[in-house]
Amino acid sequence: MSLTNLLSAESIQQIDREVAKYPAEQSRSAVMGALRIAQTEKRFLTNELIEAVALYLNIAPMAAYEVATFYNMYDMKPVGKYKLTVCTNLPCALSGGYTTADYLKQKLGIGFNETTADGKFTLKEGECMGACGYAPVMLVNNHSMCNHMTPEAIDKKLAELE
Amino acid sequence: MTVYVKGVVFGDVDFDNPDCWRLEEYVKRGGYAALKKIINEKISQDDIIAEMKTSSLRGRGGAGFPTGLKWSFMPRSFPGQKYLVCNTDEGEPGTFKDLDIIVYNPHALIEGMIIGGYAMGITVGYNYIHGEVFEAYQRFEEALEEARAAGFLGDNILGSDFSFQLHAHHGYGAYICGEETALLESLEGKKGQPRFKPPFPASFGLYGKPTTINNTETFASVPYIVREGGQKFLELGKPNNGGTKLFSVSGHVNRPGNYEIPLGTPFADLLEMCGGMRDGKKLKAVIPGGSSAPVLPADIMMQCTMDYDSIAKAGSMLGSGAVIVMDETVSMVSALERLSYFYHEESCGQCTPCREGTGWLYRVVHRIAKGEGRPEDLDLLSRVGDNIAGRTICALGDAAVFPVRGMLKHFRHEFEDLIKDAQTAKPL
Numbered sequence: 029m030s031l032t033n034l035l036s037a038e039s040i041q042q043i044d045r046e047v048a049k050y051p052a053e054q055s056r057s058a059v060m061g062a063l064r065i066a067q068t069e070k071r072f073l074t075n076e077l078i079e080a081v082a083l084y085l086n087i088a089p090m091a092a093y094e095v096a097t098f099y100n101m102y103d104m105k106p107v108g109k110y111k112l113t114v115c116t117n118l119p120c121a122l123s124g125g126y127t128t129a130d131y132l133k134q135k136l137g138i139g140f141n142e143t144t145a146d147g148k149f150t151l152k153e154g155e156c157m158g159a160c161g162y163a164p165v166m167l168v169n170n171h172s173m174c175n176h177m178t179p180e181a182i183d184k185k186l187a188e189l190e
Numbered sequence: 191m192t193v194y195v196k197g198v199v200f201g202d203v204d205f206d207n208p209d210c211w212r213l214e215e216y217v218k219r220g221g222y223a224a225l226k227k228i229i230n231e232k233i234s235q236d237d238i239i240a241e242m243k244t245s246s247l248r249g250r251g252g253a254g255f256p257t258g259l260k261w262s263f264m265p266r267s268f269p270g271q272k273y274l275v276c277n278t279d280e281g282e283p284g285t286f287k288d289l290d291i292i293v294y295n296p297h298a299l300i301e302g303m304i305i306g307g308y309a310m311g312i313t314v315g316y317n318y319i320h321g322e323v324f325e326a327y328q329r330f331e332e333a334l335e336e337a338r339a340a341g342f343l344g345d346n347i348l349g350s351d352f353s354f355q356l357h358a359h360h361g362y363g364a365y366i367c368g369e370e371t372a373l374l375e376s377l378e379g380k381k382g383q384p385r386f387k388p389p390f391p392a393s394f395g396l397y398g399k400p401t402t403i404n405n406t407e408t409f410a411s412v413p414y415i416v417r418e419g420g421q422k423f424l425e426l427g428k429p430n431n432g433g434t435k436l437f438s439v440s441g442h443v444n445r446p447g448n449y450e451i452p453l454g455t456p457f458a459d460l461l462e463m464c465g466g467m468r469d470g471k472k473l474k475a476v477i478p479g480g481s482s483a484p485v486l487p488a489d490i491m492m493q494c495t496m497d498y499d500s501i502a503k504a505g506s507m508l509g510s511g512a513v514i515v516m517d518e519t520v521s522m523v524s525a526l527e528r529l530s531y532f533y534h535e536e537s538c539g540q541c542t543p544c545r546e547g548t549g550w551l552y553r554v555v556h557r558i559a560k561g562e563g564r565p566e567d568l569d570l571l572s573r574v575g576d577n578i579a580g581r582t583i584c585a586l587g588d589a590a591v592f593p594v595r596g597m598l599k600h601f602r603h604e605f606e607d608l609i610k611d612a613q614t615a616k617p618l
Contacts, residue, residue, distance in 0.1 A: 050357075059379040060376070094380075100364060118283055118481060119283055119284050119514055121618040155281070158285060158289050160285070161439075161448060170324065173324075
């Protein structure tokens with residue numbers, strides 16, 4: 029199926045803006061942005077979606093697939109409505125990263141790489157997000173950074189996520 | 191906001207003003223004056239590069255390579271397209287300075303890149319931004335729009351015949367893309383796997399064209415150098431280590447954050463600026479330049495000044511300026527276990543010594559940390575390390591080995607104790 033049938037007009041517009049950043053013969057450069065935009069709308073990437081992105085950019089489906097599987101933030105399997113990624117790397121760990129992760133596990137009743145039964149939350153262990161000064165940090169759906177995630181801050185954040 | 195002491199890059203930024211990042215505010219504090227000066231006075235490319243050399247600015251991404259020298263490598267007369275690339279793929283554990291630059295002073299970076307383009311005869315640039323900081327990416331896009339609308343960026347800048355296009359490229363979660371050739375592969379829309387060097391990017395870079403790559407903080411220091419002169423920048427620091435530098439301090443201090451201080455500042459002073467050790471605990475060890483830098487024990491660290499040469503002399507590296515502070519409660523085995531897991535997780539898989547070796551390093555440190563270590567494990571770690579370091583295409587292999595060597599050099603007894611007595615295990 030063509031990408032224009034799979035994604036909203038707004039997403040297509042965003043992808044076109046990505047394509048315009050690169051030389052005309054280098055549309056492949058836009059594949060990372062296009063996959064990100066597709067995933068943001070559809071929550072995770074299916075083979076059909078990846079292939080449609082490839083066709084839209086006029087590159088081989090395998091070229092898009094290898095990008096989707098190489099970078100950590102692309103989801104190749106269904107995830108919950110909210111994907112919570114907690115950093116446990118050393119700088120975060122020194123400021124309570126594991127406490128944050130344990131609190132979330134206990135509160136949601138799931139472990140890393142699991143999704144709550146109602147499909148609302150998926151929990152992931154993340155690597156350095158480049159925000160250690162705000163440790164411990166957590167990322168919601170790849171794009172929203174939450175700082176200083178103490179148990180109280182987690183309670184507040186989870187209540188906000190409907 | 192996590193910037194507590196301001197220097198060259200953050201200058202007069204008023205963090206209390208939510209609009210401090212906007213073009214209007216940047217211009218008010220002297221922004222784009224350097225670019226105007228260059229255009230209006232028709233300053234030559236050679237003069238700018240000479241000024242960069244005088245400044246003794248060294249690459250702020252980790253390698254510390256002299257920026258002026260790097261700029262002089264660009265074959266300016268090359269007839270085809272050339273590219274300028276900024277590396278904002280900040281993912282070295284402990285480093286969080288470039289994030290604050292993009293969020294609070296993005297126009298300093300934009301102006302620095304435009305000047306770089308002018309000095310090297312380059313008309314197109316990209317800024318590659320770390321995947322996990324999407325909100326910063328969006329802000330940078332907005333800042334680019336402002337610069338275009340004001341005539342600082344785009345065709346015929348400020349009415350001159352110089353044109354420069356700049357775009358943001360968003361990563362999506364791969365530490366390896368901070369390595370410059372992996373970053374170029376990623377910009378081309380491929381897996382981020384490093385290239386063999388040579389050829390170096392200056393001759394074969396983005397899309398096979400001559401390319402200069404610098405770190406965010408490096409570019410953001412350029413307007414100051416052009417405005418105030420290279421000599422003044424140099425004098426802020428010490429010889430061969432010009433300027434102020436951002437240090438990202440994390441871990442067991444009272445006030446983690448970014449401190450932009452003169453190169454050559456004693457570590458003891460930096461620790462004091464951070465409000466000292468958290469909960470009044472004793473300093474045990476410091477990783478002075480991001481997770482890839484060998485750890486240094488407290489007594490050595492307290493004698494160091496924060497500059498490339500002093501830290502190198504002490505047996506570690508200044509790297510990106512990420513200072514990870516650990517107090518007496520931290521098990522060095524557990525700290526190393528977490529770092530080794532990181533390098534194993536982030537190895538791109540291209541070179542066998544790194545792909546397999548980082549797994550070995552992690553599994554052996556992991557079993558020691560669990561209290562299941564064997565007496566021969568420390569020699570095994572050294573041997574595995576020797577078979578990775580220097581045998582891979584890029585420096586990730588070395589980066590995985592340096593922390594192991596540093597820990598075994600300075601804290602070998604902790605590993606030996608834990609192998610003898612599992613009860614001493616202490617997770618992070």
